[in-house]
Amino acid sequence: MRTIPWIASKWLFLFIFNATILGSSLDYFLGNKIDYWIHDIAVVLQARTEWNFTGIVVLDTGIPIQVSRKQALPLFAKATENLIAAGAKGIYLDANLTKENEGIMPYAICVEDNGEIRWSQPNCLVSGNQCQLTNSAVGNAPLSMSSEVFSYFRVAPYLENQAGLPDFLLYDWENEAFIPNSGLVALNRLITKNTPIARWMDLSHEHANVIMAQFIDAEHVIKTLNEQPQERCDQNLPCRRIRFSHPQYAAQLSTRLPIIPVSQLANCDRQMAIEAAALLKDRIAILQLTTPTELTDAVITPMTTALFGPYMLTPGTQYLVDSIETLLSDDHPREPNIFVKLLLFICAAIFGVLASTYLKQLSLLWGVGILLLGTLIALCSLMPTLQLWPVTVTMLTFITAVMQTIALHLMIGFKEGQLILQYVPKQVHNLIFSLSSNEFFKNQRYQAIVLMSDLRGYTSITGMLKEPMHILNLMNDYLDQTTLVLQDKYEGWLETYIGDMVCYYWPYKEFNETDAYRNALLGAIELSQLQKRFFSELLENYKNTFEQTLLQSMQQILSAGIGLSSGSVVMGDLGPKRGVRKFGILGDPMNLTARIESLTRHFNTEIIITEDFVVTTQRLGLPTRRLGYYCVKGRKETVLLYALGAQDDPRFQPDLMVAWESWLTALEKEAITENISCPHIFRKDQATLIEWHAQGLLKEGIWYLEEK
Structure with a gap:
């Protein structure tokens, strides 16, 4: 080797x-x-494609809509009798019933060949000239059936506080003696295991899965429960995985996946009903008191959530059918x-x-x-x-x-890893290294605040300095003295440096939204102050590097603008799968912030923000000045922009703000008069807007800027 x-x-x-x-x-x-x-x-x-031991009986469109579920109980009783007569092995009524019934209410007894319902009639107790209505025979016991049925019939638990009531309220006096000593109730509870998705059958002896399966092959059921290992689900209940069939939402008269309409099984012509019931010969029939499309008892299963699945809920009765089929087929x-x-x-x-x-x-x-x-x-x-x-x-x-x-x-490669730390933002580094060894960051959608800052006069400076090394050193000094505060103090995520432009962002969720807005606004204020200090100290800091006249020219030319916006972005990897990749964000705020930052060249302000930040500025006591509604290049939506300043900025004195707002409002309404004047300190803003107005860029109070 x-x-x-x-x-x-x-x-x-x-x-x-x-x-x-x-x-x-x-x-x-x-x-x-x-x-x-x-x-x-x-x-x-590997979904189940046929049911060999079970079938479902459903309420169908053959039953008029005015027949309530309670009124339909005699139909299911008749269907049960016909199923047993046709050779069905067992019947389970999968519904939580009440034993309290309205006896004088008409009940559906059977379905005529023409689809009409034969109704029960209340009895009339004559007293003098009056008829006092009393319970009909069906009303006294809606589920009255022949005595031999009860050995094969089971029902889901009754409604709360109903179990103690006598059974004859549903099944009639005469039949109470034929009800097994263990009762008719078989549990239909749904169990899970550390997840809301249902995948398991309950193997408790009192559950309908086990009880109904024993009607088919009791010896096999007992043997498989005793000999094969079982899992333990929630509440320490014995359980086993189910092999599901695809959810079915339509009646079908077939032996593959039989779902039989009750209207055929409860036909007034017993011979026709028996012929339909023969489809469930030697099977367990699960009675469903709803139509196949009703989702009153639907279950979330792998058929709902799994990749390549039908993404459909499984009806509760079908969940029970699949459980019984799995238990009897032993194919879990x-x-x-x-x-x-x-x-x-x-x-x-x-x-x-x-x-x-x-x-x-x-x-x-x-x-x-x-x-x-x-x-x-x-x-x-x-x-x-x-x-x-x-x-x-x-x-x-x-x-x-x-x-x-x-x-x-x-x-x-440890030493190489140390070098990488210098080129990867701290937050990105921590995020990636927090993943497990076999886990990769998945591109995710976030709400984020984006800040961009660009140098004005950078192109002229590169022409003055000419030597690329001087330009690189100057830019590194500038970034070191200005933008570092965004990372260290205000927890900004560095997106990129492109020449003289720097971009930071603050991704946030609902729990840290307030902090993100506060950090972004205060960071922008301090960044602007540091930029001004850097420009003002050029003469002193670079007196031994550049000529005095060159520094003076640079100082007159250089300034910086800052734009802030927020919105939805996608954060993650960007780049070819087999090449160098970059971690960052993409989204509309990137384009919008770049457009906003470029507008600082046209107004007497260093910082422009969108309306989203106004609530936070008010809470922080930071002054703002409305600049109007804008539709910038590359966007169809309009955005309300504000100039932002520090608390001691003289441009944000209250009287100046009032005068500016009056002038701007009049301009937007195209109602400028001699009595409305713009403060002199905003003459640059005034000149910009008047020029744009002359170019026809103002339409219905919105500035449409098609150029960068």
């Missing part, structure tokens, strides 16, 4: 051992819950035994160590990992029942083996 200089063969065996132990430990403590998303895909791909998704999993972890560790030791190209190493992952997913998706393979733990075993063998490479 060929070895690389810094590793010996004995280390390979140690790395394999360590990775295998880790994989086995993770599998023991975590189980397969970390692979639910993969296993759910497998369940979808299951894990491989512990020895197979141990062998799998050993193989993954060997692949990881050998690949990371001898493959020189990282792409080949990832190729081995992807091949292993694809194999595991294929095992889950293609095996008939052995679907719950430990995909994530196996990959972690592989990655652990890889990480051990490349750890020395990382140690060699």
Whole structure:
């Protein structure tokens, strides 16, 4: 075996051992819950295509809409009798009923051939010349059925506080003696396991899954419950995974996925009803008191959430049907035994160590990992029942083996890593390094505040200095003395430096929105002050570097503008998949902020902000001056802009603000008169807006600026 200089063969065996132990430990403590998303895909791909032991009876469009569910109970009672007569093995009414009924209310007894309902009639107790209505026979017991039915009939738990009421209120006096001693109730509770997505059947002996399955094959059910391992779900209930069928929302008279309309089973012509009931011969029938399209009892299952699934809710009755089918067919998704999993972890560790030791190209190493992952997913998706393979733990075993063998490479590159810190913003560095070893940052949408600042006169300065080294040194001094405060004091995220332009942003969620706005505004104020100080100290700081006349010219030319806006951005990686990538943001605020910053050249202000910041400026006591509504190049939406200044800025005195607002409002309404004058201090702003007005850029109070 060929070895690389810094590793010996004995280390390979140690790395394999360590990775295998880790994989086995993770599998023991975590189980397969970390692979639910993969296993759910497998369940979808291996969905049940037919029901061999069950069927569903639903309320259908053949029953007029005016028939309430309570009034339809006799129809389901009649359907139950016909199903048992046709050879059905058991009946389960999957509805939480009340035992209190309105006896004089008409009930649907059966459905005529023409689709009309035959109704029950209340009795009339004659007293003198009056008729006092009394309960009909059906009203006294809406679920009255022949006595032989009750051995095969079960019902979901009654409504709260109803269980103590006598059963004859539903089933009639005569039938109470035929109700089993254990009662008719079979639980239909839904259980989960550390997740809101339902994947498991309840294997408690009092649950409908077990009780109804025993009507088909009691010996098989008892044997599989006693001999096969069971999971423990929430509340420590015994459970097992279900093999689901695709959700069905329409009645279908077939033996593959039978969903029979109750209107056919409760036909007044008993012979026709028996013929329809024959479809459920030797099956369990689940009665659903709603139409197939009603989602009053729908369940979130892998069919709702899994990739490549139908993304549909599973009706509650179908969930029960799939549970019974799984129990009787013994085809529940299951894990491989512990020895197979141990062998799998050993193989993954060997692949990881050998690949990371001898493959020189990282792409080949990832190729081995992807091949292993694809194999595991294929095992889950293609095996008939052995679907719950430990995909994530196996990959972690592989990655652990890889990480051990490349750890020395990382140690060699430690010094290079220290250099990287100088070129990656602190927040981005912390974000990326907070991810786990096999985790990558996913591009995410954020709300963010964007700040851009650009030097005015930069092009002229580059022409004056000519020597690129002088320009680079000057820009580094400028950035060091001005923008560093945005990172260290105001927690800004550096987006980029492009020549003389600098861009920072503050991503935020709802919990830190106030802090982000405060930091951005105060950072902009202090940045502007530091820029002014840098420009004012040029003569002193560079007197030994440049000629005095050159410095004076630079000082007269140089100034800076700052723009601030906020909005929705996407934060993440930008660049080719196999090349150098950059972490940053993209979104409308980037374009808008650049346009806003460029407007500082036309107004007597260093900072321009959007309306979003006004509430925060008021809370911080920072003065603002309205500049009007603008529609800038590249955007269709208008934005209200304000000039921002420090608290002691003389340009924001109250009388000046009032006068400016009056003049601006008059201009926007095109109602300028001799009595309305613009403060002299804003003559630059006045000249700009009058020129734009002359160019026809003002339309209905909005300035349309098509140029940069």
